[in-house]
Amino acid sequence: MSTSTSHPLSRVLPNRPLGPMRSPARALGWFSIGLGLAELAMPRRLARIAGAPNLPTMTRIFGLREIGTGIGILTSKDPSPWLWGRVAGDALDVATVGAGLVTRGRPLRTLTSVAMLLGIAYIDMQVAQKAPPARKLEKRSSRDYRSRSGFPRSPTEMRGIALKPSTPMGRTAGSAATPMQGSPVQPLVQAGEPTSSVLP
């Protein structure tokens, strides 16, 4: 039967990154989201700290770009394009912040920010170059659990065995979904009955 359930919760994005470069890529993804949120929340302050031009609208747009890139890295089966997208974004950031040499009177601060951005760009490139496409990775381990049922017979034969009055294994089941007759459930205490409260 074909159905067409569509609910926001079921919206499927591509798979998350896998492989040996997964951790650095994921770290960059989260860094991207964090930086993007900061750019959205306090663009003027960030521009002042970085010695960049005071362009709050553009900074917020850059913030959205960072968040989008971060989500892409974290959720993509093949994060490489998103990582290269970060590198391209880094170039844009360097150019924008570098303009602060003209518009801001704090060249040392601006140059420091540019140097940091170049460092981040270098890391982005390293991770992007080494991140293998997920389609080349083997998701399955070499272990084989296809015969591990835990049952003495096929699952079909074991269906409902706990409800049968007597089982092929000689077990008398009784009320399997309720506590056993012999379980150590005691009668409730009577009202007013003294109880010990000693804790070990």
Add this chain to the structure above:
Amino acid sequence: MKALCWHGKEDIRYDTVPDPEIEHPRDAIIKMSCCAICGSDLHFFDGFMPGMKSGDVVGHEFMGEVVEVGSENKKLKVGDRVVVPFTICCGDCEQCRRGNWSVCERTNRKKDLGDLTFGHTTAGLFGYTHLTGGYAGGQAEYVRVPYADVAPVKIPDGLTDEQVLFLGDIFPTGWQAAAQCDIQPTDTVAVWGAGPVGQFAIRSALMLGAEQVIAIDNVPERLDMARAGGAITIDFDEESVLERLQELTAGKGPEKCIDAVGMEAHALRSIDSMIDRVKQAVMIESDRPHVLREMMYVCRPAGTLSIPGVYGGMVDKIPFGALMNKGLTVKTGQTHVNRWTDDLLQRIADGQIDPSFVITHTVGLEDGPAMYKTFRDKQDGCIKVVMKP
């Protein structure tokens, strides 16, 4: 003695700690012969469980031989071989007498913390947060068992440690998850999470007569094991869970839904899960309830949601309208282990099920710290780690 101790996020160490001693006449000291890492241990390993303290001895799935018994303990004697349930029960309070062992009113020695966090205290637990008593756990050479004349289950000869170890937690947990669904012969039971508890829930649902059991996960080996246990599987990386469940139930939805995932759902591809991750990172939400939302949406009206998966605190954006209007029943809680142990021990002895099927890695206790990461990251096909001293 040697023990695995928590020292912070992703920091479990094989430490030397003082040997435990009898502190109360009902106590017993157990020499551990076999223990395991539980999925709920990963919550403190990942730093999501509040109330942990550096140096805490962890672990709550363990068994062993009684080597010392308190003077008032009439149940155990030296040499007994026992499985110790993860819940510590007094056996005397009203909840214990009702069989509600996991909400024993007396055994949480940090009752104030429990009251403050949950409204009312719950039972003390081994090797877990101080919200549940802060008792030293079972991933150690020796363990002090408080109220040892109540919960420990004596094991008859002829059964191996591997066959009975899981009576202390994950087998009764999976069983209770299925049992409290009140499964009918025409029911479809959907189980989210094919980890150890999910595997036992699948087999329990089948043994309790479900017409169809569906397992949802994205790890191939776990899905293989679920199929071996009789489940139809859905790989949520490859197909839409909601669409597939609708297909398998003629558009009606599963009557019974079991959440064997809990607070750390890894459905990274869903938008709500991504938002949960961000909220969790900035500490405005403690748990990631993707599975809860999905179950509430997909469950057949008048169905049951059974939640053995552990949640620790606050969750957001729960579709309570779906829950209410569809008249769903929610059953949850830590497992009342001793409700089920006699029955399940007998089923193991009778050969109906051999719980050791779930063990994928057996290592020495000293290798435990590394195995936490292997288990958490599902490396090397890891589903269940058993450790021996």
